[in-house]
Amino acid sequence: MLCITRACLLLLAVFNLTLPAVAMAFNPAAKDVSVRQMLGQKLMLDLRYYCEQAPVNGQCRTPMTTLPPELATLVRDYDIGGVILFAENLHSIEQIVQLNRDLQAAAGSAKLKLPLFISIDQEGGRVARLPRSLATSFAGNMAIGATYAAHGTKFAAEVGKVLADELLPLGINLNFAPTIDVNVNPQNPVINVRAFGENPQQVAELGGAMTAAMQQRGMIAALKHFPGHGDTEVDSHLGLPRVEHSIERINSVDLLPFARIIQQHNPGMIMTAHIQYPALDNSSFVSKDGETMLKPATLSRKILHDVLREQLGYNGVIVTDALDMAGIAKFFTHTEAVVQTFAAGADIALMPVKLQHPGELSALTVLLDALEAAVNKGEIKKAELAASYQRIVALKQQYPLLPAQTSVLKQVQQAQQTLGNAAHRHSELALAKAALTQVKPATAVWPFKLTEAKKLLLIMPDQSKAQALAAALQHYSKDHFVVDSISLQQTDVSRAAAQIAAADLVISGFIAPMQSLADIGGMDDLTGIANIAAAYERQTLQYETLLPLINTQQKPHVFLSLRAPYDISRYGQYADVVLASYAYNTAEDPAVMAAGNATYEALAQALLQQYPLTGTLPVTVAGYND
Structure with a gap:
């Protein structure tokens, strides 16, 4: 049950013995709040890294796991509205709980005493920060x-419930999920399996079920990425994508999931996309380098106000995608970006400035000075600023942003009992199994049985995935296998032909496309993505060298499509059996059962033919379901 009244919030505050009791006892009236305070509520800061001193060479790479006093002071003095946490901030239950309580204590000591939005990208699958x-x-x-045909919205609702139930005890109250982009482009580098599929009605239904489940449990959901990132071939972390759809196609495909979920489920937030939609807004801007370009959705009043507010009737909070992404930062200074997105109608600017060491902290003061000046000059209208502030306050009143438990100990105990518990792990494995899709052969009968093979060769993207699948096969099989493996990260595959010859059966897996910055965290990983791109190219060359060897030696072969199933069009011809899992991640220990390796447990049981495969392709794969 949501705590939706001010009296309820005050009651929570009274019983919170560790966080200041006044933390929820706030006056929402904009007339009593300064322009600067309202602007502070409209900022959501990235505290991923923090160094006590400015790094001599390069960027700070020290994870912020405890709240430094100077950052607590910024939250307090500027009445900051929210923060976003990344994997680097999240190590253990005790540490996460304490960090979030310290953040809320800092907000509780501010003049407004408004609790923070503490947010995370915990979508599941590719994008999971815990x-x-x-x-x-x-x-x-x-x-x-992939489960929709057999199970409808069952798993969407179950995942939304579990995500909320595990995040809330940690003190995280806002999840940037679900992704409701309609992935109609097989070349999409950043969305692909983050989408429910290519059918907008199904995306709407599944996204709505997940949104409703999260919000019914007390977690704010944030739909993304408006007005739709499903038909792009450019990652907005790296550039500015453009969608050349007609108005009719935009309404029937890209906007449809947003429109339906707004009508039916009142999502707390909607996140903008750094993306050009000329049919919605063909106005231009001059970039900081003097280039004339079409305005992206994040900075477009026609898109955020006219389409989202007026056409779709959305009255909730609009949050930008990260403003350090190249789709914005390449063309605007950070101050220009924040001023323009606020003028366009966004309520919250996500990651507006870097605050990674003491020398950068003044950037927040400079930004707020510039924003206050923009209000005084009329670039940001005061009435719209007050209305935006009221939307933020209304959302903070609607949800219990502070943890229900009254002490650190009780909160930690609740989190320990909830996170990754047996029931949740059972649901995790159930989804992995229900999703697994047999793409080839067309009948249930396979041309071989894995149980009749003694020597298996696993060709996998890296050693951890080979280890995860080998461990799961040994765990679920009554018979013992001799398992050899080839990692596509190996530089020397000179023994590959001999390894293939010695095997009774080959199981190969590939991950396509390569990881994006969304997978690994964001723009602070820009250097690492170059290394990932080079490694991915080597893996592809290695894999495409090995596939003909398997065929030449006429070995029984299973191909596992471990991410977007579009690669089946390219590699399915080499295999007798083709399975799609839509997921590839392993836990920190890939060999452990019921602890984060559910994809490989489901694959092992499927390979051993221990359950019927009911998953169906949710996107078009050329040559198979087109």
């Missing part, structure tokens, strides 16, 4: 889409 061995992360949205 350690997979600690929290239940599931197989992701496209896996849920």
